[in-house]
Amino acid sequence: MxxxxxxxxxxxxxxxxIxxxxxxxxxxxWIDxxxxxxxxxxxxxxEAAYKEYMKNPPVISSPSETLTEIQTVSADLIKENENLKNINAQTLDTLSQYQQLNADLIRILAEKGLL
Structure with missing residues (x-):
């Protein structure tokens, strides 16, 4: 099979x-x-589906149709990757801001003798 x-x-x-x-x-x-x-x-x-497939295999797309599909999926993945890079950069910027605020708070508390 x-x-x-x-x-x-x-x-x-x-x-x-995908x-x-x-x-x-x-x-x-196996299906991973x-x-x-x-x-x-x-x-x-x-097993049953494979037997049915072998009785009447589907018409396979032409190479140019397959290439077009691959190019479309590739373009979509590139756009999604860029979007994720932007989200990651924004998250890192926010994290940096929170770290600075936390450091400022610790400094202020230490100056006031509260730590």
């Missing part, structure tokens, strides 16, 4: 490596990550 093909049959709109990750080590194959709302399929469901 090929879990990746079974998942393509069960979830044709899902995106491998919605799920299948790993293979020699002859062992699962990010879909639907429950992860059982081994029996995967």
């Amino acid at each position: 090929n879990i990746g093909l079974a998942l393509l049959y069960l979830f044709p709109d899902a995106k491998p490596l 919605d799920y990750v299948v790993m293979k080590d020699g002859s062992n194959e 990550e699962w990010h879909l709302k639907e429950p992860k399929p059982t081994d029996q469901e995967l």
